[in-house]
Amino acid sequence: MEKIAKISSFLTRFIGVVIIIFSVFSFFVPSAFAWTTNYTSVFLGVAMFGMGLTIKMGDFRVVFSHPKEIVLGCICQYTIMPLCAWGLAVLLHLDPDLALGVILVGCCPGGTASNVITYIAGGDVPLSVGMTIVSTLIAPLMTPFLVYVLAGAWVEVSFLAMVISVVKVILVPVLLGILIRSLFGKQIQKISDVLPLISVVSIVMIISGIVANNNEKIVSCGLLVLGVVMLHNIFGMGIGLVLANVFHVEYKKATAIAIEVGMQNSGLAVSLATANFAANPLATLPGAIFSVWHNISGSIFASIRRRKDQKETVIKADAVDA
Numbered sequence: 001m002e003k004i005a006k007i008s009s010f011l012t013r014f015i016g017v018v019i020i021i022f023s024v025f026s027f028f029v030p031s032a033f034a035w036t037t038n039y040t041s042v043f044l045g046v047a048m049f050g051m052g053l054t055i056k057m058g059d060f061r062v063v064f065s066h067p068k069e070i071v072l073g074c075i076c077q078y079t080i081m082p083l084c085a086w087g088l089a090v091l092l093h094l095d096p097d098l099a100l101g102v103i104l105v106g107c108c109p110g111g112t113a114s115n116v117i118t119y120i121a122g123g124d125v126p127l128s129v130g131m132t133i134v135s136t137l138i139a140p141l142m143t144p145f146l147v148y149v150l151a152g153a154w155v156e157v158s159f160l161a162m163v164i165s166v167v168k169v170i171l172v173p174v175l176l177g178i179l180i181r182s183l184f185g186k187q188i189q190k191i192s193d194v195l196p197l198i199s200v201v202s203i204v205m206i207i208s209g210i211v212a213n214n215n216e217k218i219v220s221c222g223l224l225v226l227g228v229v230m231l232h233n234i235f236g237m238g239i240g241l242v243l244a245n246v247f248h249v250e251y252k253k254a255t256a257i258a259i260e261v262g263m264q265n266s267g268l269a270v271s272l273a274t275a276n277f278a279a280n281p282l283a284t285l286p287g288a289i290f291s292v293w294h295n296i297s298g299s300i301f302a303s304i305r306r307r308k309d310q311k312e313t314v315i316k317a318d319a320v321d322a
Contacts, residue, residue: 005193011200013120015113016295018200019207023292026208027215036209037274041165043202044271045173048136050198051112052177053188055133066127072247073110073131073257076240078142080261081106084235086150088228096154097282098221102228103154104269104283105290107146109135109170112199113295114263121302122309123255131260136174140166143268155280165275170268203291206267210288217282222289229290233297237262255305263298266290 011018026033036043085106089099110132118128135142144162151157181188188195211218218225240261244254269287277283 004197008194008197008200011197013116015116015200015203016292016299019204019292019295022204022208023211023288026212027218030212030215033205033208033212036205037213040206040209040271040274041169043205044169044267047112047199047202047267048170048173049177050195050202051132051136052174052179053181053198054192054195055129055174055178055181056185057178057182060130060133066124066130066253068247069124069127069249069253069257070130070134072244072249073127073240073260074135074138076243076257076261077110077131077135078107078146080239080243081108081232081236081264082146082150084232084239088232089154092228094228095221095282097280098225098228098286099154100151100277100280101225101269101273101283101286102232103151104147104272105229105264105266105286106232107143107150108265108268109139109143110260111263111265111267111294113298114260116196117263117295117298117302118256118259120299120306121255121259122252122306123259123302124252125256127253128256128260131256135260136170136265139265139268140171143272147272155277158276161276162272165272166268169271170265203267206270207288207291210270210284214281214285214288217285221282221285225285225289226293229286229293230297233262233290233294236264237297237301251309255309258305259298259301262301263294264290266294 082103085103088094089102094102112132115125115128115132119125140163143166144159147162148157148159237258241254241258244257249257266287269290270284273280273283273287
């Protein structure tokens with residue numbers, strides 16, 4: 001179990017690299033992962049169940065102990081990213097499928113990878129977890145509503161069908177995981193270090209399947225989608241950080257907010273595109289590429305913020321000694 005825990009920790013920290021490796025392999029050997037798209041919702045549900053198992057009832061105290069930061073983070077989550085997605089789709093005159101895919105990514109809650117990246121950055125991890133929990137729990141209403149409002153100009157959106165999809169693949173698995181954790185806390189705690197591996201494997205399977213089934217389309221429009229995804233992610237983290245500073249949020253909490261806003265649950269975007277927009281096959285691409293990119297950009301952002309924090313700590317220590 002200890003060896004598995006070490007593997008889990010390693011793969012979680014370097015999930016971006018893992019996704020890239022499997023994406024490249026599935027691009028050149030599509031037959032190995034093409035089957036996984038039939039189980040996209042199952043893999044995402046498993047990942048969300050794994051997330052639920054990591055949540056203790058005590059984690060909800062963060063919601064009440066940091067209400068200002070939680071509210072600010074969630075407001076930013078469901079305004080900055082959706083509006084940036086819509087703006088990029090309009091300004092760049094994206095194909096309806098790609099516009100839908102980008103907007104789906106923008107309207108999703110924060111991803112669990114944000115908690116890992118926040119830890120690497122030296123940010124406020126409990127706050128990050130709290131924001132992820134809250135944005136995930138309100139996703140069954142916010143995500144379908146925002147997609148309905150923003151993507152309606154490109155495609156027909158069924159609000160009710162999307163609500164049902166989000167409830168099935170997000171809310172039910174997360175709540176089930178929380179329930180099992182509360183009932184069997186001691187047993188779950190023994191395998192807590194292994195739990196992130198569940199989400200890593202599930203997300204890797206989802207992305208590999210999308211790449212395998214869209215390798216020819218990636219060649220034709222992959223660079224465009226990558227450019228849009230990069231801008232979307234950078235705008236999210238950048239504007240999130242600026243607003244956190246405007247509201248005088250302390251450094252570590254501001255780091256957590258910026259990362260939470262910029263890193264989406266892109267697996268949900270892929271799942272929603274697959275389940276609700278079968279007539280728009282390219283809508284899955286932005287979510288798949290976002291999953292790769294936001295781990296890379298998040299790691300870079302984390303190293304910058306951690307280095308800056310360490311420098312300021314040294315400066316303050318020198319000032320005290322002087």
